[in-house]
Amino acid sequence: MMELLQILLGAAIVIGIVLARRHMADFPAQKPEDYADDYLVLDMKKHLNGAMVCEGVIFGPTGRVTSSFVADFDVVWDGDTAEVREHFVYDDNTTQDRIWTIVLGEKGYFTATAPDVPGEAQGRQAGGTIRMQYPIRLPDDVGGHLLKTVDWIYLTADGTLINRSQFRKFGFKVAELVATIRQKDPQ
Helix, strand or coil: CHHHHHHHHHHHHHHHHHHHHHHHHCHHHCCHHHHCCCCCCCCHHHHCCEEEEEEEEEECCCCCEEEEEEEEEEEEEECCEEEEEEEEEECCCCEEEEEEEEEECCCCEEEEECCCCCCCEEEEEECCEEEEEEEEECCHHHCCCEEEEEEEEEECCCCCEEEEEEEEECCEEEEEEEEEEEECCCC
């Protein structure tokens, strides 16, 4: 009986450490305020504007690349509202289209909507970063699952954006995306 209690206590400690690390030192622990004093300042109307190209990879739950893609983005601003038209071509030649509507608010906050996003994405820009959180529904041909998504976009010195996104189901990471986003025809 004592041995079983020691095993259970050890398992509880390990689980506690894993959960504490995730909430204090892992990707989900970042906050926009962490980047508020960056020397780079991401201006969404400037850095997410016009014809853009996005190139990236998707990692599965084991950390191996499961897919890659190239996407064309067309971003048009009308005041504080943007329409972002995305056309993805995956390595297996399948395609996907999405249209985001982004509405800027005060103090770096914004909302975004898209057809495969139930409800409204909540976002915040601070310093050289953007964070956006939302649920996303996968297409039916890949299961139709609803995943919790956290997107981080980081501005680099040359204006390229690095996008890192994690997708979770029941709190477990099931996929991760890493991509670059840059002007298609830099001026």
